Amino acid sequence: QLQLQESGPGLVKPSETLSLTCTVSGGSISTTGYYWDWVRQPPGKGLEWIGSIHYSGSTYYDPSLKSRVSISVDTSKNHFSLAVSSVTAADTAVYYCASHCTSNNCYVRAFDYWGQGTLVTVSS
Amino acid sequence: QSALTQPASVSGSPGQSITISCTGTSSDVGTYNYVSWYQQHPGKAPKLIIYEVSNRPSGVSNRFSGSKSGNTASLTISGLQAEDEADYYCSSYANTFYVFGTGTQVTVL
Numbered sequence: 001q002l003q004l005q006e007s008g009p010g011l012v013k014p015s016e017t018l019s020l021t022c023t024v025s026g027g028s029i030s031t032t033g034y035y036w037d038w039v040r041q042p043p044g045k046g047l048e049w050i051g052s053i054h055y056s057g058s059t060y061y062d063p064s065l066k067s068r069v070s071i072s073v074d075t076s077k078n079h080f081s082l083a084v085s086s087v088t089a090a091d092t093a094v095y096y097c098a099s100h101c102t103s104n105n106c107y108v109r110a111f112d113y114w115g116q117g118t119l120v121t122v123s124s
Numbered sequence: 125q126s127a128l129t130q131p132a133s134v135s136g137s138p139g140q141s142i143t144i145s146c147t148g149t150s151s152d153v154g155t156y157n158y159v160s161w162y163q164q165h166p167g168k169a170p171k172l173i174i175y176e177v178s179n180r181p182s183g184v185s186n187r188f189s190g191s192k193s194g195n196t197a198s199l200t201i202s203g204l205q206a207e208d209e210a211d212y213y214c215s216s217y218a219n220t221f222y223v224f225g226t227g228t229q230v231t232v233l
Contacts, residue, residue: 046227047213060220109217110160110175
């Protein structure tokens with residue numbers, strides 16, 4: 001059973017870069033067919049997919065966020081990370097890490113494992 | 125790309141059935157059978173309840189069912205129970221990226 005855990009600062013100043021890490025336990029981040037995602041949820045609002053990464057380093061981003069977002073992976077530490085640059089108050093949200101897979105023996109292209117989420121507030 | 129459209133709220137009495145719609149476009153829901161549904165209780169992470177339009181993950185109640193017609197997917201909850209009161213989100217694959225629905229608050233009367 002995979003477990004995901006987000007970590008990082010809960011407060012970021014406007015115009016700075018938000019950085020979060022998701023540590024994967026109970027399995028390898030290099031598992032075939034698995035992709036590692038970031039999803040956010042502004043207070044009182046809906047879910048927004050930010051992007052995903054494969055252990056090989058291939059990345060996929062939401063087109064509307066692509067210019068400010070970077071996702072990276074460290075297979076030696078079994079974790080992946082999110083960076084969002086030039087943040088504003090609109091980036092205040094609970095940030096979740098999650099996973100999905102594309103193999104035949106899984107819940108294909110569905111987010112099956114989630115972290116508990118971490119609130120990041122953008123404020124001076 | 126825009127979020128998939130869901131009704132803001134749906135309600136029903138215990139034992140009744142309710143259906144939540146999720147309307148996208150020919151670029152997402154209409155083309156791919158990778159529609160999934162999530163249940164989210166307050167302060168909790170979302171939980172996968174339907175994948176690939178109509179499949180239930182292991183351990184999810186068979187009171188949850190999914191379907192799709194054209195650009196619209198649907199989630200039906202039958203035999204509504206108090207524990208079903210939560211927010212529900214659909215999601216669709218859209219060729220290298222994913223999009224979520226606007227979310228539906230389900231109230232058990």
